[in-house]
Amino acid sequence: MPVASITNLTVRYGSKTAVNDMTVQVPDGCVGLLGPNGAGKSTLIKTLLGFVKPAGGHGQVLGLDVATQGLAIRQKIGLMPEQDCHIPGMNAVTFAAYAGELAGMPAKDAMRRAHETLEYCGLGEARYRNVETYSTGMKQRIKLAQALIHGPKLLFLDEPTNGLDPAGRDEMLALIRDISHGKGVNVLVSSHLLPDIERTCDQVIVMQTGRVVTQGLVAELRRMTTVQVEVDLKIASAEFVNAMDRRGARVLQQFGSNYRFELPDNVADAGRELFAAARDSGAQLRGFRPAVRSLEDIFLEAVE
């Protein structure tokens, strides 16, 4: 069941079209929203939240109409914005509880929940510190905590790992993965960092110039349509390539002594063929593995 469905959505900033006649279904689970800078990812999120009025088309989030039920939508969603944002003069626990009260939670519940959420986000020790004194990583965490405080059904995360060091990034991605799997929270992660999406999301939507260019399960998209293997030789060998060519395989990529071969569909045992070619050409085969497409390959294919 889609958590958001958008039909012919167009968003314009003056004469510039940010989202262009877009139709897409955002499935449940953890979905990555990929695209280069200026692709319209943030605009799409802002439109779904009701911050930006669309010039055309319509959309639904969790079954609620974007144009007329903005408040009801915001009751059920949480937003972790890309920009640094906090409420000045507050410590973390007050800030998180205040965010909960703004969402309608009774003050007592909001305070209890603020402690829980801050612990979960790894700010338990720093909860009484003023948010303005936080490091970039801690500010990212507090943004996540305020988004989670009222128990949203859908979480929009806009560039959640911005400005984080490698350890902080790992922890943030682990948190996102944890929330979005088995906790009943759907997550839409907008990012231009492909490894982040690869680590957290099960599905991706790739956008470019305000349109969806590809969409689907990451596992499906990564699946090869032909039999391909990555081969690692001790040294590059033209004879090995010729030997493979005689067996009906062709070279797709070569980086030094690493090759990617596309094998004929009727090959039953790729290993046997590779060993045979190595024996015939006198090349030393160091290793081989079935080739998979990376998210980067999918992304580049989609945007090119």
Add this chain to the structure above:
Amino acid sequence: MTQDRGTSQNGGGMDDFVLDGGSASAVAQTPPPLARLGGPIADLSYRNYDGPLHNRAIRWWVIAVSRVRYLRVRWWFWLFVALSLLPWLFTTVIMYFQSQTGGVAANSPFFDNTVGQKYAVHFYQTLGWQGFWLFCIALMTGAGAISSDNRSNALLVYLSKPITKGDYLLGKWMSTFLMVFSVALIPSLLFYLYCLLSYYSDGFLKEEPWLLLRIVGACAVPAAIHASLLTGTSAWSKTPVLAGATYAGVYFVSGIVALAVWGIRFRGDFSQGLLLRHLSIGGIIDGMNQNIFGITQHITAWQRHRGVQQLTLAPPSFWAMLAIAAGLCVIGIVAARLRIRAVEVVAG
């Protein structure tokens, strides 16, 4: 014995822990990412919130109260509150000595024995003296109300929650209004109580039965005007200091300009140009309050060409004052409303 501690709500975190045969062997199938590191006994996994939610109608109140919470722990705020109480203390002391000396001081400029405004004049005068401190408190409360949110992108936090721009604006406006109103009203009510206890037998209630309502109305005037204009000024700034300085500039310059124009136009004749003399923020508050208390001022003025004069000054036109005051409030609120946006949209 196998005891599944289960989930408290519908999160699914605590069901990862199973106690088996009395030995606490915790089996964490999908341990929460940060719980893995420190290993506290407490359940730190994510749990959903399915508790009650308040109606949206009172969410502005949460915003209004948050500013009060911020100010109540600032010593400088309380210093200004204390200073704003001094005029009331002064008036109370004067009243007390007047009553102790058997009316000796009754002919001093502090007293006006005109029937119907004998007591109201004290409230009018004292609120006027308190005006500067109310202005300072309004600055402290209102200057940073929206400007500091602008600086820290807090509007994204507010408007991503189920509140409207109107709720946000009402909350911010109310925070300044309630603060100034309370600081004006509470000492006024205490002074009213003092007068009631001291002058009940002198016909305090009989002579001025509507005084209590007039006090409430008069306290609301500076609160509403300051709250509206400061909210508007604050919304157009990213620094509380700049917003405060701008409003203070408008407040003082409008007062000086109005007096200067009146002085030049009417050669300092108090009996003329009443409306022009009140065409400033402070003047409008004063004019409104003079109308609300129904005060006709009896003043002694000295002028170079006319010498010493006893003047009787009626309040400026109530409707003109009301229209200008309402106009200022509308301008402030509309200015703020135009500026409140969750995201900056730059048309290309």
